[in-house]
Amino acid sequence: MDGDQNHHKPKGRVTLLDVAKASGFSKSTVSRILDERLPTADNPSARHVREVAEKLGYVRDLSAANLRRGSTGQIGVIVPRLTDTVMAMLYESLAKAAGRNGQFAIVATTDDHPDAGRAAAEALIRRGVDGLILSTARIDDHFTDELRARHIPFVLALRQNGQSLAAIGDDPLGGYLATRHLLDLGHRRIGLITGPDYATSARGRLEGYCKALEEASVSLSSDLIVPSTFSIESGELAAETLLKLKDRPTAIFAVNDNTAIGALSAIASFGFSVPHDISLVGYNDIPIVSRLPVPLTTVKVPFDHIAEMALQLLNNASEGSSEVRIATPSLIPRKSTAAPRSH
Structure with missing residues (x-):
């Protein structure tokens, strides 16, 4: 009986050598036939090798290929979650930019848990990615030190830690622009729905808010600053806290569009309207907010x-x-902001 009709699957991971032995061809020939980067050969020998590889359960070892070639053309992207439109937009932008470079972006999510970030990175590294782009940087985490010690190339995006390569927006400027816009309209009681303290993006926008108030000689009121987690739900809860104040704000700056959407819900539930009763500014300009x-x-x-x-x-x-x-953000004025009503 021919060898291609009676071969046994080897124990452990099936290698190119196993396929070569079972098919009767040299390892180099088998490698060329099974290399997905090359045009698919359609001749009896090539079909035979592919059939043997499939029967044996051969899966190309990307990490081994990476070691041989020095590159797989794959970039690992780690984001907190793709249900967050901001992170989905970042990943899509990275995927398009990678494609223009002849690279391919693979994404993994962490739900903003440091341990999950490590697991995601390990999974991507095992796939042989050429490097990592992380939008999950936390001030209270030293994961980037571990990557640096292992000589794994990485870049931070949207958030930074002050010690690593990073591509970010100018968050202090963005926070300043949003707050300055409300001040210019005449608001003086401006609530801030800020983000988690571990995110430099949230800290930067808070810094810009404080700078704009200081320039306008408006005193900073701690009761007007309420933290959130960048989610719609946390934005709704934060806005409820602000709206329950005896001297409620006439405007709210939410440092994320999701939290601004949550704030809209809270404002409506209190029987107020935007911008007639309260002005509202978000951050990021995700597609839904203009509609x-x-x-x-x-x-x-x-x-x-x-x-x-x-x-x-x-x-x-x-x-x-x-x-x-650092990329420069810009203010997009729309109908959710107006001068405060006179009391």
Whole structure:
């Protein structure tokens, strides 16, 4: 009986050598036939090798290929969650930018848990990615130190830690622009729905808020600053806290469009309207906010530019560099902001 009709699956991972032995061809011939980067050969020998590989359960070892070639053309992207439109937009921008470079972006999610970030990174590294782009940086986590110690190329995106390569938006400027817009309209009681303290993006927007108030000689009131987790639900709860104040704000700046959407829900549940009773500003300019019943004034973040910068840093920077590239945001005024009503 011919060998191709009676071969036994080897124990453990099936290798090119196993396929070569079972098919009767040399390892180099089998490698060429099974290399997905090359045009698919359609002749009896090639079909025979592919049939044997399939019967044996051969799966190409990407990490081994990476070691041989020095590159797989794959970039690992780690985000907290793809249900967050901001993170989905970042990933799409990275995928498009990678495609223009002849690279392919693979995404993994962490739900903003540090341990999950480590597991996601390990899974991507095992797939042989050329490097990692992380939008999960936390001030209270030292995961990037571990990656650096292992000589794994990585770049941070949207958030930074002050020690690593990063491509981010100018968050202090964005926070300043949003708050300055409300001040220019005449608001003085401006509530802030800020983000988690471990995220430099949230801290930067808070910094910009404080700077704008200081410039306008408006005193900072701690009761007007309420934290959130960047989610719609947390934005709703934070807005409820602000609206229950005896001297409630006449405007709210939410440092994320999701939290602004949550705030809209809370404002409606209190019987108030935007902007007649309270003005509202978001941040990021996700697609839905321009199509809400009251289109949302927000700060636009140039995700495509940030993605391009992140890939440039990943592909070109030398090990040990801590260069940070910063993209400029812009205020997009819409119908959710207006001058405060006179009391």
